[in-house]
Amino acid sequence: MQTLKTLTLLLLTATLATANAQGNTVTVATANDAPTLDPNLTFSGNAFGITNQIYDSLLYRDDDGIKPRLATSWKRVTPTTWRFELRKNVKFHDGTPFNAAAVKFSFERLIDPASKAPGAYVLNIIKTIKIIDTDTIEITTSEPFAPLLAHLTHPVTAIVSPTSARKFGKDFGRNPVGTGPFEFDRWNTGNQIQLNSNKAYWGGKVQIDKLVFRIIPDIATQIVELRTGRVDLITSVPPESLNDLENNPKLAVYKKLGWGSTFLGFNTQSGITKNVKVRRAIAQAIDRDSIVKILRQGLAVKATAPVPPTVYGAGKNLNPRPYNVEAARKLLREAGVKDGTKISLVTYESAENRQLAEAIQFSLSQIGLTTSVQILDYSAYTTAVQKPNHAELFISGWGTVTLDADYALYALFHSREIPVNNNALYRNVKVDKLLLDARRSNNQADRLKLYQSAQEQIDQDLPLLALYYPLSSYAKSTRLQGEVWRYSWINLDLSNATLK
Template identity: 30%
Template sequence: MKKISFLVFMCTMLFLSACSNSSSPSTNSSGAGAQAAVEPKDLVVALGAEPTILDPQDSSDALSNNATELVFDKLVTLDKDGKIVPQLAKEWTISPDGKKITFKLREGVKFQDDTPFNAEAVKITFDRVLNKDNKLNRYSFYSEFIDKVNVDSELQVSFDLKFPFGPALTCLAQAAGAIHSPKSLQEKGKGVGKAPVGAGPFILKEWTPGTKLVFEANPNYWGGKPKVKSITFKPVPENSARSIMLETGEADVISPVVPTDVDRLKGNDKLSVLISSSSRNLEFVMNTTKAPFNDVKVRQALNYAIDKETIVKKLLSGYGKVSEAAFTESVWGYSSVGAYPYDPEKAKKLLAEAGIAAGTKIQLWTPEGRYLMDRQIAEFVQGNLQAVGLAVDFKKYEWGTYKNITTNPKKDNYDIIMDSWGASTGDADWALRPLFTTTGSSNLSGFSNAEVDTLLDKGMKTTNPDDRKKTYSDALKVIKDQAPYIFVLDNKQLTGVRKNVEGVYTWTNERLILREAVKK
């Protein structure tokens, strides 16, 4: 019996050996083929435009922030459901009076240039943006509520706040809360926007303006090596071209999807279209620092002149809704104050009362490819304004150029410009304060109203939620009446993804999150 058992054992081993030697590479004994079967792949993302700057504290556009979310990590971030979760911080505590937040940091984390991550790196990053002389875009985002950043120990940092601020953690979870390598900041100065170094899962490898940005997986990422080899952003302003790239496989992800292509793409069994809510609205900003837009009757007239329902139903195929306030209902503190109805006759009457003669010339500027159907919407608005007697000079621009010429109403001297604002914090404070306070960092209309200034300051410093909501409701009513913008629509996010790609999702603030992407 022992001999028989031995012979059976030997035959079995010979059989397994033969199978091993004759097997396909994917199952050979070396394991190399098995490793090749799961080799990370390259992911290609076609976007309507390209990022403008990759310095998180000096950018204000979502496309740039989509990129910096790959390169950088923050103390805290958001999960798929928009809830605050740890990232570079392991945990945190808030003092009983709400004026100090203390973070305990992860050990052993390094930046992409091998510089150690510690409390000093956090302080250097925030001291930089809190220094008014640096004139960084996100200065007011943090300076309004952060008083001081303290290095408590190598792996503990604390923030002293000027007052208890409810959305403080949410603000730190936004792209602007990204932590730079101190070495990179020292060596590159303002040049960090073109060659960023963070502690995130991807490293910027190449940026060919107008063509592509390539991000390579960071092999030493503290959270584990990414599941794709690289991510390439390609700017593709033409809507139909992005859809074709998705269909042919030239792109794995596209954003945005043009509404007229949604049904066709959804009918392709190799593709998915992600439709999600958004904190972003689309509007036309009027330069209130110059005539005739310094007259509230003119601004109200232009709000009556626009057929917003048709824009939503026809141009966006229903993927959106007419704005009923200065920010969307997905933002905390929302209350409807009602839209200006389409009433061209009332628009003409108000223009006449303001002394605006028929044929008065104005300019209307728009980007092309940045926002969903941006050029088409702007052309429609041009037609509405001409129908009430204005002569409208229409101009369209590539996104990078457009951003550079629409930064300041007095300096750039524009008349009406298309804009879109997404409250990245999901809170009414950041939905309104940058745009409508006299000193707001993104006050593109030059709007100044003492009552609005007072209300928004009160809303920021009030801790009771019901009181805050009442304050923001009052502010929304004043803003509607003063009409510095033509509020058109609240967006939906439409993202196309090939079905062999998983782990792609969006936040309501228009962030396209690709860090967890897997391509099969």
């Protein structure tokens, strides 16, 4: 009998130990694997959602403004020079001290043309980086650049360990080392990425022992895993599942207007969309209210400008472009476009984009246009829309990660960004000047006026039609507490999270 009691006690202890171990692990489901975990050499949200757990940037953006992270204070020394005081006594996961040399190394690595970093434009305004002392650095830009602080909150500007980056070279993305709350442990490609808590994190004790990102492409499977407790958080909520998830007492759903815009872009240099009347006709043929209500089922807000109102410098009182099929048909006739004219549309693979493509295809059929739709994987899509004779229409989205209009408006509409980001191939000398002037101005009131003027002109030229602003959403188990969701899953902060 004593032996049986002892065995039972041992089994119970083992069970509790297993439960406790599992209880200190948070599992997050994502639809796609990260291409790399090197923050400086990627521009993928699939990567940033994970790299933001491993690395820190100098600054970060909260609801009430820009806050210190690895930089503790900053000041403008001249119109083109900023000085940053850095956090002391911080170490990278490999034991390397964090200092001004690490900042210089990371930024120069990002903007070095040899790196071919897709996100280099975030900081390529930098002319020189000067180390004042171990904990002080000066950044000088080639011209006055008002959005610099906002750009330094971007995850592509994360500070990497110079020691490990040099040691692993091109393989650093598989061996990431930063100063963040979690350290890299292992990566089973296409399956999951596991991180462990950083026991020496400068920001304080991390309560979660392990953080696992499971790659589950099918959203329905993600929801099943969330309901059964094998996943603690999913990074987006499909509209058709919203009510069901909200009514589950074991789950909590978060939704909030974020920084994103979903749009229909026009090739302004070739095809029938070269004619602005055609672009305006197509804009009036699309019922954006129905798209928001029926397709997105309330998980979006109808767009009124290229960027949402959460973004500094968002346009106000622009042309609403009301849904009007007859007016659209009239504009097409004025443009000399006949019924049955073919038009091409391209986008990248996602359930949301497929729905949008079908809705737009139907809408255009109502004004006599026959739309051929091509859906590509994301890599093929980005290559396709950088060609001068690409499809007349394209569906895409943009997240204004810095929450400063410059980040979206300059990338999407300045002629210097053709063809990498300005896929509409849009050129307007007036808009170019307005956007440059807004970058250079230190007067915030003047910047707002300049962005308003730029967006009014863009609205007239219509290189893209903003369809809606997606609500940033996630669903989680109620046992997960203390997570912070800043506008998007790429800024998910679990450094102070706990598990019930």
